[in-house]
Amino acid sequence: MQKLFDEVASLDKRCYEEFFLSEDILMEHAADGMAEYIRNKFEKNSKVIIVCGSGNNGADGIALARLLHVDYDVSVFYAKKPVSKMAFLQQKRAYAVGVKESAELESCDVLVDAIVGTGFSGEFSEELIGIIQKMNMLKAFKIACDVPSGYKFIADITLTMGALKKSMFLDSSKEFVGGIKVLDLGVSRHVYEKQSNYKLLDLDDLKLPLRVKKDSHKGSYGHLAVASGQKSGASIMSALSALRFGSGLVTLVGFEKIEIPHMLMYSHEVPKNTTALALGMGLGEEFSAQELEKFLDNSLPLIADADIFHMKAVLDILKRDEVVLTPHAKEFISLLKRAEIAEITVDELQKERFKYVEMFCKKYPHVTLLLKGANVIIGRGDEIFVNPHGTSALAKGGSGDVLSGLIGALLAQGYCALEAAINGSLTHVKLALNYGGADFSLTPDDLINEISRL
Template identity: 45%
Template sequence: MENIFKETLNLDKKLYAEYFLSEDTLMENAGTGVSNYIKKKFPKGKKIVVLSGSGNNGADGIVVARQLYGDYNVKLYLSAPPKSELARLQMKRALAVGVDRIYKLEDGDIIVDALFGAGFKLPANEKTLGLFRDINKLNGYKIAIDIPSGLDENGNSSGEAVKCDHTVVMGAKKISLFSDEAKDLIGTVEVVDLGVSKKIYGNSRKFFTLEKSDLKLPHRTQKGTHKGDYGHVAILSGDKEGASTLSSLASQNFGSGLNTLVSRIKRDIPYEIMQSRDVPKNSAVIVAGMGLGNIGIEHFKNTLLTSSLPLVLDADILHDKIIFEILNKRPDNLILTPHPKEFVSVLQTAMGITISVSDVIKRRVELVTAFSEKYPNSVLFLKGANRIIGQNGKIYIDTFGSQNLAKGGSGDVLAGMIGALVAQHYSLLDTTISASLAHSFASQNYKGNSFSFTPMKLIEELSNL
């Protein structure tokens, strides 16, 4: 896992106070990080247009212009005059070496976005939005310093932001880089040190991004075992049995030893899945909600409220008021997997928060954190372009999901995978992390066209992880 932060201003202040590094030194190091990236990727002589604003992010850009001048054809565009004393000094230095200032946007081989940075405030005015639109029409390779201009501290915009190919982050990654909107704007990301190592710079205890090494697949290494050693997953089936069938097939393909579809009526399902009217006594986990419907929820209400087994709750059940009873009667051993619309219902029912889907998307980390602090022993998995996992006030972000997963049934598959790992004795948090990563990597590994990816193909890809 990698530490990320809500903001890094206080971390920068720590460098000044504890390690005697000046703001000028940090600015030079920031500029050097961007300049080194350009030197490695582009040959000398290429045209570089640096777009700088009036603040310290703009000053970082001015440093880059000065450092690259002479080896590259550097042009400096200022959206506003430098405000701080240090920014004005950087401008004085750049002009002294001969950097050419321009007064209209020009295209180049490389465009460096140093207009606003992480301190950008919404809403943006029309003039600023127009500038972003004009920049996006430029053909050059776009590099953002710290964050693409137009995104605020939560990674949201006023409808326009600079779309970059690469983002060079100063010191440490920030949460703003991992909003759904930011995913299509940041390009590739790298972090540059500001004068001390990442370990010294800061150690977050609350926010993390997941890495490939966090995936723990349920490999079978012990030979003397039987199906019971890998757990029995009970999946409640309702009005739309296709959803629960997908979950059961996913569970089976992700290592569970036994799978039973629990239904009030007999279903025509694949022969490898067992059926029962009641939850089998040797079940290790109950997975519920996928296609369950109101009748199914009512039918299984007593089971859901009285069972001591871990529950994986998805889809229909998250819209029902029973979720409040479950959370308050048995808040432990729960994993909830809502998409934003379902999370709207959960927040209203469980926490009395009335909110729109669009606001949930804009405030994903904040709201998952609040839920996980109220229900610290449950795990919440909020679906999206970047998946947000919360438990006990800590946030884990899976950035590996792809657009292939934007198809009905993908969530049903995930619910079954989660059930499989719970049955195989993973902790609730480890279950959710590994199921999320496996789900993401399976979607990435698909070799066909993105539009042709289906839930069954997703299940098949699990065997290739």
């Protein structure tokens, strides 16, 4: 796991006050880190254009030009003329060694965006938007310095300074950041960073439900009861996913006669030896209020998804001790309204996903929330985790039902709600990443089949 931060100005200030490093030293390390990346990836004499703004992000870019000068065909294009003290100083140094200016944007091997960084607020001028649009159209390997400017520049990689920023992991940012690499600023990243309740999940954080106990039987690995409603296919996919992911027994609980795979069981009530519940996938209006109440008349760990977020019963679910909620954006705004937290649109949510996850977790600190999206956000109490490894291959009906089954299987096997959400989510994306076919061809069955190859 890696730490995430709202801002890094306070971390920079700590470097000045506690480690006696100057702004100049931090900037030189930032530029050197970018230069090292370019030297390792591109041959000498490659053409590099660095587009610089008027502030310290532009100053980073000018310093980079000085470091690459002579070994590379490097030039600086000024989107805005230097204004900050450091930008003036770096420009003076660059002129002294002979770095050239570029009067226009043109084809190159490497294009570096150093217009604005994380400190920027406000709107871009039409002229600046036009420059970034032209940058995006150029055929070059594109590098963002610290963050893509205004999250409008489409980078192949973002070389970010000191630490990871939360803004880089909004769904709307995913199109722009590309790969991400953190550069040190004169001290180890572990020294530079402070405590943070926000964490970025790595695929290596995944803990699979491996069977290490030799003296065991099917009852040793839990029993998941899955509510089977109006669209029974969704609950069947969840159940198959759970069975494949280690749950010893899986029972569909419903009130209609349906055909089910032979390895699953079917019942009209929650079996007595059930260790966890899964509810909501394809539920529709199949369950009456009394039947739903009966299904929930226990204190078992629960994964809740889909239709349940539009029902009154979700408020009772919020009272449970071990519960994982897995809404997508539209379902989450319904939940926020029903819980009297906020009444917002999907667009408003997508702009401030972290804010609304925090609001929900503050009101319900015992509930584990998994907000689906391009970057999954998992929250419980004051701890927030981001899974950035999602892929558009998962944008297909049934993918979420498989995720519910994965989480349900872990709950049934004794994982706590937060562990089940984190490991279920990491497994979900890993299944998609491991799939060998075309991304558009991935189906829920493919995901379930991939479980056996983890």
